[in-house]
Amino acid sequence: MQGAWNHQTVLLTEAVAALAINPDGHYVDATFGRGGHSRLILQQLSTRGRLTAFDKDPQAVVAAQELAASDGRFSIRHQGFCHLGELGAASADGVLMDLGVSSPQIDDPERGFSFRHDGPLDMRMDTTRGQSVAQWLETAEVSTLAEVIREYGEERFAQPVAKAIDRRRQERGPIRTTRELAEVVAGAVKTREPGKDPATRTFQAFRIFINAELEELQQALEASLHVLRPGGQLVVISFHSLEDRMVKQFMARHSRAVVDRRVPFAEPAPMQLIHVRRVMPSDAEVQGNPRSRSAVMRVAERTEAGA
Numbered sequence: 001m002q003g004a005w006n007h008q009t010v011l012l013t014e015a016v017a018a019l020a021i022n023p024d025g026h027y028v029d030a031t032f033g034r035g036g037h038s039r040l041i042l043q044q045l046s047t048r049g050r051l052t053a054f055d056k057d058p059q060a061v062v063a064a065q066e067l068a069a070s071d072g073r074f075s076i077r078h079q080g081f082c083h084l085g086e087l088g089a090a091s092a093d094g095v096l097m098d099l100g101v102s103s104p105q106i107d108d109p110e111r112g113f114s115f116r117h118d119g120p121l122d123m124r125m126d127t128t129r130g131q132s133v134a135q136w137l138e139t140a141e142v143s144t145l146a147e148v149i150r151e152y153g154e155e156r157f158a159q160p161v162a163k164a165i166d167r168r169r170q171e172r173g174p175i176r177t178t179r180e181l182a183e184v185v186a187g188a189v190k191t192r193e194p195g196k197d198p199a200t201r202t203f204q205a206f207r208i209f210i211n212a213e214l215e216e217l218q219q220a221l222e223a224s225l226h227v228l229r230p231g232g233q234l235v236v237i238s239f240h241s242l243e244d245r246m247v248k249q250f251m252a253r254h255s256r257a258v259v260d261r262r263v264p265f266a267e268p269a270p271m272q273l274i275h276v277r278r279v280m281p282s283d284a285e286v287q288g289n290p291r292s293r294s295a296v297m298r299v300a301e302r303t304e305a306g307a
């Protein structure tokens with residue numbers, strides 16, 4: 001079913017405008033997906049410009065390889081964006097990260113991301129490596145389950161959900177499908193949040209955990225300081241508060257001169273970013289693409305070294 005679903009790119013023109021494209025520059029799309037942002041970036045590059053993309057998902061990589069075959073300015077890496085730093089110091093004029101999952105991933109029952117479709121409980125972005133959620137759930141300790149659900153799902157019924165998963169696997173064997181998990185969670189989450197399926201928070205938590213999403217984001221943010229040239233833009237689109245908080249705190253932390261209080265006469269560490277702005281999708285975009293409703297884009301500029 002490869003490529004059977006389209007991805008409606010969120011904040012397309014806003015994100016590419018925020019990169020302030022220099023036509024001869026080198027840009028990084030850290031989350032290719034189906035290449036909505038990448039294609040618009042390529043339109044704005046000259047024959048000398050270059051675009052390097054990353055994606056963990058083999059299906060996204062196949063789509064990207066087709067683009068690479070027809071456009072010599074573009075290349076794709078089948079890697080997590082935590083490998084961003086491998087691109088080399090001050091090698092990029094802009095880095096874009098459009099976090100989370102793409103519509104083709106959510107809409108394909110075989111990927112196991114959604115409680116709306118029954119399918120194998122997988123949720124890996126990179127299906128060529130690592131454990132699926134179903135495999136992890138077979139042996140995960142109840143305390144670990146509860147911690148993951150609480151931390152990454154911000155679920156107040158984390159403990160009852162973890163216990164319900166444990167009871168279910170002891171009584172009836174491993175949980176193998178998205179529907180089985182959604183049913184177990186629904187039995188343990190006692191308060192319904194308006195407009196939210198009871199399984200939403202647990203599914204989000206397991207997806208973040210199994211893909212090490214927050215660890216990779218932190219590494220990629222740090223690496224962006226290394227790869228961005230002075231004046232280059234860092235543009236990050238987040239879809240939930242845990243990601244956005246991390247991006248906001250990272251930008252704030254590097255937008256200040258840091259004084260080491262233990263060494264009172266030392267020069268303050270220079271600021272490395274200017275936190276430029278925060279952008280939300282327009283009402284029209286949210287109406288046309290409900291998945292954009294939770295998007296928040298933050299933009300920061302790499303300062304001159306030692307500014």
Ligand SMILES: C[S@@+](CC[C@H](N)C(=O)[O-])C[C@H]1O[C@@H](n2cnc3c(N)ncnc32)[C@H](O)[C@@H]1O
Binds near residue numbers: 055081125
């Ligand atoms: C929201 S989609 C990007 C959509 C893309 N901007 C477009 O317009 O088509 C996010 C993509 O990032 C990929 N992804 C998520 N986390 C990643 C990571 N840590 N490293 C590399 N790719 C990642 C996912 O596989 C998915 O294809």
